[in-house]
Amino acid sequence: MKTALITGATSGIGYEFAKRLANRGYGLIVVGRRIERLEELKNQLDVPVEVIGADLNSEENCYKLLEQVSDKQIDLFINNAGFGLCGKFTETDVQREVSMVKVNDIAMHILFKGILQQMEKQGRGQILNVASSAGLLPAGPYMATYYATKAYVTSLTRAVDRELKETGSGVKVCALCPGPVDTEFNDTANVVFALKGISVEECVKEALKGLDKGKTIIVPSLRMKLAMLSMRFLPTSLLVKITAGQQKKKME
Numbered sequence: 001m002k003t004a005l006i007t008g009a010t011s012g013i014g015y016e017f018a019k020r021l022a023n024r025g026y027g028l029i030v031v032g033r034r035i036e037r038l039e040e041l042k043n044q045l046d047v048p049v050e051v052i053g054a055d056l057n058s059e060e061n062c063y064k065l066l067e068q069v070s071d072k073q074i075d076l077f078i079n080n081a082g083f084g085l086c087g088k089f090t091e092t093d094v095q096r097e098v099s100m101v102k103v104n105d106i107a108m109h110i111l112f113k114g115i116l117q118q119m120e121k122q123g124r125g126q127i128l129n130v131a132s133s134a135g136l137l138p139a140g141p142y143m144a145t146y147y148a149t150k151a152y153v154t155s156l157t158r159a160v161d162r163e164l165k166e167t168g169s170g171v172k173v174c175a176l177c178p179g180p181v182d183t184e185f186n187d188t189a190n191v192v193f194a195l196k197g198i199s200v201e202e203c204v205k206e207a208l209k210g211l212d213k214g215k216t217i218i219v220p221s222l223r224m225k226l227a228m229l230s231m232r233f234l235p236t237s238l239l240v241k242i243t244a245g246q247q248k249k250k251m252e
Helices: 012-023 035-044 059-068 094-122 144-166 185-189 200-213 222-231 236-251
Strands: 003-007 027-032 049-053 076-079 125-130 171-176
Touching: 003 012, 003 094, 012 027, 012 035, 012 076, 012 200, 027 035, 035 049, 059 094, 076 094, 094 125, 094 144, 094 171, 125 144, 125 200, 144 171, 171 200
Parallel strands: 003 027, 003 076, 027 049, 076 125, 125 171
Antiparallel strands: none
């Protein structure tokens, strides 16, 4: 039986990945802060599920998690933990932003590198880093820090993907870059999306299709693919101005 490790599995995209991968016959290692939710998830599934409680805001907890799974063969890693924050940069809570950088980037980086090294020793595996369409844009006024954290994820993933291909590695890595998705993210980030979001089921379904096809950057939904494509032809200054207008609508 293959095994999938999923962080941020208590809700939203991570939770849906757990259900769909269980349907594919994967055994699961699910990680999150709210253990009671993970236990509820475990009780719903008919595959082996190991629950690990961890707050990935702490570097120490990230390294502890790597140690906890070091003796396991992990076939698929869904590097999903993260959150957002909306507001004017001079007014948002700096501690909340620093926490976001720790989870979205530092924890993502530590776990990405650690599990990748583990998979390299195995000779195979797949890693999906959950980013955002925000990470494909030059900047996001009024969600400035969030956009910057997701740009880090997409840049890092693309670079590592190239390195692995040039060395003929059996490990594949990719980044999931959805637009708005109807999850608890909206409440956590204190936003109301200007564009209608896709369902979490559609997002994860498209993610798994892209994973199966070996794509490096996965953008769910035709609408968002077309939007990302059209934005390539706009000057950066205009694109940032348009993005600012969209972000302001989220705060209204």
